[in-house]
Amino acid sequence: MKVALVHYWLVTMRGGEKVLESLCKMFPQADIYTNVYNPDAVSDIIKSHKVYTTKVNKYPFAKKLYQKYMPFMPKALMDLDLTGYDLIISSESGPAKGVCPAPDAFHICYCHTPMRYLWDMYHEYFSKSNPVVRFFMKKMIPSLRLWDVTSSNLVDCFVANSHYVAARIKRYYQRDAKIIYPPCAIEKYLDNPRNPQDFYIFFGQLVGYKRADIAIEACIKSGRKIVVIGDGKSKKAAEYTKSGLVTFTGRVSDEAIADYLSKAKALLFPGIEDFGIIPVEANAAGCPVLAYKKGGALDSVKENVTGLFFEEQTVDSLIKCIDDFEQNEAAFSNRKPYKDHVQQFSEEEFIKGINSILQEKKSML
Numbered sequence: 001m002k003v004a005l006v007h008y009w010l011v012t013m014r015g016g017e018k019v020l021e022s023l024c025k026m027f028p029q030a031d032i033y034t035n036v037y038n039p040d041a042v043s044d045i046i047k048s049h050k051v052y053t054t055k056v057n058k059y060p061f062a063k064k065l066y067q068k069y070m071p072f073m074p075k076a077l078m079d080l081d082l083t084g085y086d087l088i089i090s091s092e093s094g095p096a097k098g099v100c101p102a103p104d105a106f107h108i109c110y111c112h113t114p115m116r117y118l119w120d121m122y123h124e125y126f127s128k129s130n131p132v133v134r135f136f137m138k139k140m141i142p143s144l145r146l147w148d149v150t151s152s153n154l155v156d157c158f159v160a161n162s163h164y165v166a167a168r169i170k171r172y173y174q175r176d177a178k179i180i181y182p183p184c185a186i187e188k189y190l191d192n193p194r195n196p197q198d199f200y201i202f203f204g205q206l207v208g209y210k211r212a213d214i215a216i217e218a219c220i221k222s223g224r225k226i227v228v229i230g231d232g233k234s235k236k237a238a239e240y241t242k243s244g245l246v247t248f249t250g251r252v253s254d255e256a257i258a259d260y261l262s263k264a265k266a267l268l269f270p271g272i273e274d275f276g277i278i279p280v281e282a283n284a285a286g287c288p289v290l291a292y293k294k295g296g297a298l299d300s301v302k303e304n305v306t307g308l309f310f311e312e313q314t315v316d317s318l319i320k321c322i323d324d325f326e327q328n329e330a331a332f333s334n335r336k337p338y339k340d341h342v343q344q345f346s347e348e349e350f351i352k353g354i355n356s357i358l359q360e361k362k363s364m365l
Contacts, residue, residue: 188258300345
């Protein structure tokens with residue numbers, strides 16, 4: 001069986017690229033197709049495969065400005081010649097599924113998310129863009145939406161990384177999706193020691209939708225300490241640090257992350273994520289998660305076992321959740337429920353899930 005793996009762009013190593021890594025392990029002879037490729041930014045596992053790029057890779061400063069070239073990617077993907085491949089697996093959160101498979105090929109789309117800036121987060125992206133970008137968004141978004149929906153017809157089987165994403169696939173593409181959780185690096189945290197101290201953590205990029213502001217302001221208002229880990233800058237960082245309760249670390253090493261997870265009372269997760277690998281890693285380390293009750297967190301956190309949910313995306317709602325947690329903190333100290341819960345997010349389970357789809361397809365032939 002000749003296999004092609006299609007990924008939107010390869011310029012960093014994040015959750016989507018970790019999924020691609022696992023697919024590379026499953027299909028060591030597979031070829032990889034992508035819009036933009038920076039070999040210095042990806043793992044040796046990915047680099048061990050033949051990587052082909054679309055013409056977008058040759059555009060000026062493509063490795064940095066790849067997202068600006070989004071309107072050119074649909075045609076670039078459709079120009080790829082994938083005839084001769086029996087199996088195509090596209091890894092989608094930017095354009096990837098829009099390749100044209102041969103009539104007898106089987107196309108699986110592993111969808112991390114339908115493109116947010118085309119659909120449910122369009123107005124947020126639009127409001128925060130400069131006038132030039134807004135002008136082009138108004139011109140291009142309608143045709144990109146049409147292409148996005150039309151290209152969904154080129155997929156034989158959609159796979160979603162959470163129930164939240166499956167619902168969005170149904171909403172925008174009118175397609176059902178199987179749910180297979182992405183592979184998470186749970187093994188490196190399972191034996192993490194736990195010695196909770198008097199602080200909470202927020203972990204993630206400091207971008208708007210992750211709502212670090214809610215976590216920070218909830219801790220300041222309730223007189224609790226918080227450590228904020230991740231890239232980016234908060235506009236109110238100086239104001240927050242004056243409280244003496246907030247510490248910004250910036251990006252830290254994997255060893256430092258493990259150390260923070262061992263010492264934090266809990267991870268605060270106030271944003272809406274498509275899946276949310278960070279809560280899984282926290283749970284693998286035995287660290288409880290206090291999450292907003294929406295999005296992928298509903299899959300990655302087990303309520304009253306590995307964490308708690310708060311109902312409204314507000315400071316006061318999170319404070320109430322923290323209060324409830326601290327009143328019953330001892331109930332979250334047993335490591336076994338955490339270890340049992342996170343097994344479903346292992347690479348082994350991911351591979352089993354993909355193989356089950358292929359076996360089902362084989363039995364139908």
